[in-house]
Amino acid sequence: MPEHDNETKLTDADRLVLSAVMDLIVPAVDELPGAGEMGLAEAAEEFAGKEVKYGVSLGRVMEALSLEPSARAEGGFAALDEEQRVAALQVLEANIPGYFDDFVDLVYIVYYSDERVHKRIGWRSGPLQPLGWEMPAWDPAVLETVSKRKPFWRKV
Amino acid sequence: MTITHPSTDILILGSGASGAAVAWRLSKSDFKVVCLEQGRWIKPEEYPNEHADWEIQARTNWAYDPNVRSLDVDYPINVDESPIDPLMFNAVGGSTIHWTAHTPRFHPSDFRVKTLDGVADDWPITYEDVEPYYDAYDELMGCSGINGDPANPPRKERPMPPLPIGPDGERMARAFDRLGWHWWPSDSYVNSIPYRGRQACNNCGNTGFGCSRGAKGQTDVAIWPEAIANGVELRTDSRVFRIETDADGRTTGASYYDADGEENFQPAKGVVLAMNGIGSPRIMLNSASDAYPDGLCNSSGLLGKNLMFHPYAMVSGLFDDGLKTYKGALANIILCQEFYETDPNKDFVRGYSYQVARSSGPVSTACGYMFGRVPWGADHHSEFGRRFGDVTVLGVIGEDLPEEHNRVELDPELTDSNGIPAPRVYYKLSSNSRKQLDDAIENAETALHEAGAVEVLATQLLKVAGWHLMGTARMGDDPKSSVVNRWGQAHDADNIFVVDGSVFVTSAAVNPTPTIGALALRTAAYIDRERADLKS
């Protein structure tokens, strides 16, 4: 059973469940496997250990999942088929929406910080500086229409 | 044992948008000036935009909300009774480290809402009184923009040309043109060209979390270096807990904790409060004494009251033309003031502006800052693909009218890391503001559809949006209905001044900081001109 304070500690079994859950949150696409299979459960656990809000949400979601009736059947969450797993997560989403949303954010944070994902979506990884971005220069011609308008601020 | 420092002439509390302006102005005359700042200097390499995990930092140790950041230097704020969270940054530069530097001015009518529309109060000063100081603050901080805006009075040439508005700005501008609505390139304290030794913006997009290039008008880079070179002492890690007064109620200086938690006293002939619209009333309320049983200079009973925020609605348009609009300063594109003034055909008074903002990076997109959280599961990738880089936001800034029940108090239990009572905020959205926002949302939907948005999503009231803190020590000519006079000088003590957003009588429908800076420069000019008695 995971502790759900800032020190969220998962067992190896929890980690397998977390990984499977992450695959459902962000499934495989193109050449990329799902978020769990990409090995991001460890990053999620590490980040959750540093940030209280995400630590608490991870703990609550893992705990709720372990109590969710379908996941308590023999073999636990791992033994469910995909449809049943999604249904189990939907129950959590309805029952503990705040924690579940934070947990989804946690998965998105680690997934969309990964360079493999950046490559797929066409995003330049790394810091924004010093490169910044190129933009077309300021063009005063865009003002043509609005400049014709008579001044209309309210006189005092 | 209290450490007592040699006396100074003017003691400024807070080094943000207003404190820096006063320090700079007084550094040009022969006042001895000390500024106490609870935060520290931030080095360029510390800013999130220098790090690969910039989007994560924006949600954690660099979050807008001090209650989320929870750094030792921050003070907590009890927001249980507020639908809006106050936002601020505590460091040299104050909240100008975080701000997006969108810098419109008040309109002349904003100073006269009682006369014109029969609501709230008129200011004791006019647009014309403030105008020269607007120009001076624009020059100091570095304003990019262009003359000719038909919604505002003519004014002095901006020091720099406008920032590029980008393809997303142009798309929106064309829609406003077709609707016959006003728009104009945003005035921004962001360098469109190199300015006074600071680099030009290179469009990285992360304006709201500190600019490591020095391209944004943050007072730590735009003002403090010159003020310090002129002789001002800026003392960091110095957290003020009390403004001291004598039996007559005049100030003798301020007490603060240093980095080691030691108590210090800085004597001064005059004190200028610049800790923002929450921080200043907090410390004034914490400075109750025999002379001021209800808080410093609070004979009016209005200290901490009339808190105004600019309740903020966000209307986001999703486009399918693949423009990838995360390039360029986040919220410095164009401004629409078509609905700025009271319209007698509507069921609310005063009006609003639209500030156009653009998309951000992948984490923000997925977590839904601009367009709701992307759904998890089977549809995740297709939805993410639709939204990433393809959102344009119309932010609604409506004029928030002052109401006494909206207020800052001291929390009876919550404290900061030094044990100083934390503020507690009470705020209720007025029905006038709600109607304004509803009208603005409807019009924004029209504009976004006109621009080609395939889907529009409205956030009725953004919670993490208390970036403008105003009204809690309002100015006026009558000591019964205001805390400070037209010069920002307390009615109750002639050597105590307030220069931050606390002094606002009304909030207008624009971002407040050029007005805060201009009023601070005006108060400093007054001290320089009229208060030789505060000079040693």
Ligand SMILES: Cc1cc2nc3c(=O)[nH]c(=O)nc-3n(C[C@H](O)[C@H](O)[C@H](O)COP(=O)(O)OP(=O)(O)OC[C@H]3O[C@@H](n4cnc5c(N)ncnc54)[C@H](O)[C@@H]3O)c2cc1C
């Ligand atoms: C995310 C964000 C975006 C914004 N965007 C815009 C924008 O686009 N345009 C605009 O006009 N405005 C914007 N603002 C608002 C703008 O930043 C503020 O209006 C402005 O900085 C206020 O100036 P100030 O001097 O009153 O206070 P601040 O700049 O907040 O400075 C107050 C200083 O006082 C210090 N202080 C507080 N208490 C103590 C104490 N007890 N002892 C010692 N020091 C203390 C703080 O550490 C801080 O440095 C934004 C704000 C935020 C947070």
Ligand code: SF4
């Ligand atoms: S967009 Fe420009 S001003 Fe903003 S952080 Fe990047 S370089 Fe600095």
